[in-house]
Amino acid sequence: HRVSDEEDTEDDDPWQDEEYYGSYKTLKLHLEMLSDQPRTQTYRNVILQNSAALKGKRILDLGCGTGIISFFCAQMAQPEVVYAVEASDIAEQTSRLVKENAFSGIIKVIRQKAEDLKLPSKVDVLVSEWMGTCLVFEFMLESVLQVRDLWLEEGGIMWPSTASIHMVPCSAEKEYATKVLFWDSPYGLDFRMLKPMAVQEFLSKPSPDYVLNTDDCLSEPCVLMNLNMKTLKIEELEKMSGPFTFHVKRDGMFHGFTTWFSVEFQNIDNKEHVELNTGPFNPLTHWKHTLFMLDEPIQTHRGDRIEGSVIFHRNPFWRRHLSVTLNWSVTEESATTAHSVGCKVFPIWR
Amino acid sequence: HRVSDEEDTEDDDPWQDEEYYGSYKTLKLHLEMLSDQPRTQTYRNVILQNSAALKGKRILDLGCGTGIISFFCAQMAQPEVVYAVEASDIAEQTSRLVKENAFSGIIKVIRQKAEDLKLPSKVDVLVSEWMGTCLVFEFMLESVLQVRDLWLEEGGIMWPSTASIHMVPCSAEKEYATKVLFWDSPYGLDFRMLKPMAVQEFLSKPSPDYVLNTDDCLSEPCVLMNLNMKTLKIEELEKMSGPFTFHVKRDGMFHGFTTWFSVEFQNIDNKEHVELNTGPFNPLTHWKHTLFMLDEPIQTHRGDRIEGSVIFHRNPFWRRHLSVTLNWSVTEESATTAHSVGCKVFPIWR
Ligand SMILES: [Ca+2]
Ligand SMILES: [Ca+2]
Numbered sequence: 001h002r003v004s005d006e007e008d009t010e011d012d013d014p015w016q017d018e019e020y021y022g023s024y025k026t027l028k029l030h031l032e033m034l035s036d037q038p039r040t041q042t043y044r045n046v047i048l049q050n051s052a053a054l055k056g057k058r059i060l061d062l063g064c065g066t067g068i069i070s071f072f073c074a075q076m077a078q079p080e081v082v083y084a085v086e087a088s089d090i091a092e093q094t095s096r097l098v099k100e101n102a103f104s105g106i107i108k109v110i111r112q113k114a115e116d117l118k119l120p121s122k123v124d125v126l127v128s129e130w131m132g133t134c135l136v137f138e139f140m141l142e143s144v145l146q147v148r149d150l151w152l153e154e155g156g157i158m159w160p161s162t163a164s165i166h167m168v169p170c171s172a173e174k175e176y177a178t179k180v181l182f183w184d185s186p187y188g189l190d191f192r193m194l195k196p197m198a199v200q201e202f203l204s205k206p207s208p209d210y211v212l213n214t215d216d217c218l219s220e221p222c223v224l225m226n227l228n229m230k231t232l233k234i235e236e237l238e239k240m241s242g243p244f245t246f247h248v249k250r251d252g253m254f255h256g257f258t259t260w261f262s263v264e265f266q267n268i269d270n271k272e273h274v275e276l277n278t279g280p281f282n283p284l285t286h287w288k289h290t291l292f293m294l295d296e297p298i299q300t301h302r303g304d305r306i307e308g309s310v311i312f313h314r315n316p317f318w319r320r321h322l323s324v325t326l327n328w329s330v331t332e333e334s335a336t337t338a339h340s341v342g343c344k345v346f347p348i349w350r
Numbered sequence: 351h352r353v354s355d356e357e358d359t360e361d362d363d364p365w366q367d368e369e370y371y372g373s374y375k376t377l378k379l380h381l382e383m384l385s386d387q388p389r390t391q392t393y394r395n396v397i398l399q400n401s402a403a404l405k406g407k408r409i410l411d412l413g414c415g416t417g418i419i420s421f422f423c424a425q426m427a428q429p430e431v432v433y434a435v436e437a438s439d440i441a442e443q444t445s446r447l448v449k450e451n452a453f454s455g456i457i458k459v460i461r462q463k464a465e466d467l468k469l470p471s472k473v474d475v476l477v478s479e480w481m482g483t484c485l486v487f488e489f490m491l492e493s494v495l496q497v498r499d500l501w502l503e504e505g506g507i508m509w510p511s512t513a514s515i516h517m518v519p520c521s522a523e524k525e526y527a528t529k530v531l532f533w534d535s536p537y538g539l540d541f542r543m544l545k546p547m548a549v550q551e552f553l554s555k556p557s558p559d560y561v562l563n564t565d566d567c568l569s570e571p572c573v574l575m576n577l578n579m580k581t582l583k584i585e586e587l588e589k590m591s592g593p594f595t596f597h598v599k600r601d602g603m604f605h606g607f608t609t610w611f612s613v614e615f616q617n618i619d620n621k622e623h624v625e626l627n628t629g630p631f632n633p634l635t636h637w638k639h640t641l642f643m644l645d646e647p648i649q650t651h652r653g654d655r656i657e658g659s660v661i662f663h664r665n666p667f668w669r670r671h672l673s674v675t676l677n678w679s680v681t682e683e684s685a686t687t688a689h690s691v692g693c694k695v696f697p698i699w700r
Pocket of ligand 1: 129130131132
């Protein structure tokens with residue numbers, strides 16, 4: 001039961017590849033993704049709407065998992081070839097599934113990491129489901145961009161084509177009550193001295209499995225950042241930021257900000273697009289929403305302005321991780337100076 | 351970022367003390383336990399119902415956590431002393447809470463592992479909340495019995511006084527459909543070849559956070575084992591077993607067995623007792639229920655008999671772990687031989 005050399009290596013690997021690819025070798029995450037109807041049906045719709053345009057095209061499905069997107073292409077379109085690229089052990093199962101479903105003539109499973117990929121030729125379409133918590137966590141996006149630069153034909157199609165991060169200030173009464181206010185007087189005792197420990201333990205990282213109720217939105221949401229998959233550069237992932245201004249539409253406690261993302265898939269033959277929006281106004285996905293709580297809530301009123309900015313800093317050592325810096329100020333409707341300003345940095349997850 | 355000596359040690363420690371005590375040094379588990387109303391109110395009721403009888407008594411609260419049971423004793427009874435024993439780092443907070451709530455005269459916080467405990471004298475009452483998944487997981491019960499043998503007065507009180515493990519055969523359509531049947535034809539594809547992998551991955555261990563709906567019970571539950579805390583010996587924890595016979599009360603698919611536990615607290619001055627029952631006919635607790643699924647469901651009919659036995663084998667190396675062996679046969683009402691027999695061994699968790 002000695003610690004193995006493998007684990008030793010992992011602990012030094014800024015990409016934590018063993019943990020990352022290891023998590024995709026069992027069925028758990030694949031089941032979660034496949035069972036996510038809004039996610040999977042969106043990819044299916046994209047292929048369906050573009051089935052005529054995909055005829056004779058070379059398609060690359062990066063991080064194909066069990067191969068679902070490749071199967072949609074083979075089922076509903078007539079591509080020349082689909083390269084289904086997957087680095088984790090699940091690729092063995094994917095190969096067997098391709099044979100079993102009689103798509104060996106179209107789908108070529110390639111067990112390879114993106115950076116080691118070799119193809120017989122460039123491709124016309126690069127499709128991938130690379131999105132994570134706060135859109136970019138795990139930074140699979142870097143692999144997608146690398147492969148784009150090496151293997152996508154000039155003028156080729158990127159699916160998704162654009163990606164946006166959305167945010168809204170919100171009330172989160174129940175979260176705050178059950179994690180922080182709880183310590184005020186449980187069973188008539190005075191446990192208030194544990195509150196700083198509770199704030200540190202429960203509020204210093206975001207809640208990645210939060211489900212935001214639309215009633216808890218204090219204003220209309222805004223788009224913080226918008227990424228164009230054709231032009232985005234890998235270096236730009238190091239630091240991404242966006243300003244925000246929210247107009248509070250009702251009185252309420254301001255406990256924090258909730259973020260989510262959306263992606264758009266540009267149709268090949270027309271100006272239409274297909275959208276996947278993971279926000280609270282759309283059906284819930286396995287990504288849920290991400291809640292960033294302030295250490296102390298702020299009472300806000302209809303007409304208040306919440307202004308500030310968000311910065312995503314990619315971790316310079318742990319390359320799949322980032323921190324999210326939130327700056328905010330709350331200003332009353334008629335006032336010129338803010339009555340409350342704050343700043344907080346949230347690691348995701350290192 | 352080298353692997354530390356500490357982790358190295360942990361990997362060899364059959365008691366996994368670093369992981370075990372480490373998990374109790376943050377607030378998360380304590381919050382979960384304190385927020386569990388049926389659990390915490392039961393302990394409160396026990397103290398309340400026995401407040402007169404506890405006057406002048408010496409009480410030992412083993413694994414006190416944030417000290418909630420000790421606080422109940424100090425609030426509602428007049429014991430001579432309460433020794434609040436806790437090995438994890440949370441004990442520091444507990445000491446501060448005792449001072450803050452002005453109970454330093456009664457509650458003595460002792461940061462010590464059970465096996466290293468030294469007290470000025472024996473105690474009249476040993477109270478503890480040692481129950482885990484399948485009642486015994488983590489085997490904190492061994493520490494309780496050790497301390498009983500060394501520090502409880504002859505004729506002293508054990509709270510809980512008895513503990514029982516309950517079981518029922520059940521339908522679990524949704525679990526089986528979403529984890530196994532899912533692979534039959536997701537999005538019109540044939541993924542059946544993944545079913546053996548899914549059964550292995552999702553059904554080889556029990557689901558410890560299952561919530562059994564009473565409608566899914568195929569028969570009345572039974573008590574598998576009953577433990578008397580005054581007479582139970584540590585050696586008896588190595589292997590515990592019980593037979594069962596269930597009479598199926600309606601037609602339905604038999605997907606597996608669900609277990610839960612109950613504990614009883616004998617009153618000091620009368621024959622009454624207080625019960626905490628974590629089963630599906632009582633309010634849900636943080637222990638939830640534990641589902642053991644068969645690899646393949648069996649169609650059962652009203653009048654069928656499901657007979658067999660359960661054996662808990664404590665892991666001879668990883669001392670906080672156990673395996674649960676289930677043997678079952680299903681016999682039709684009028685038949686003399688079973689139409690289906692099976693056996694499955696479930697690790698919890700090693
Ligand atoms: Ca993802
Ligand atoms: Ca417990």
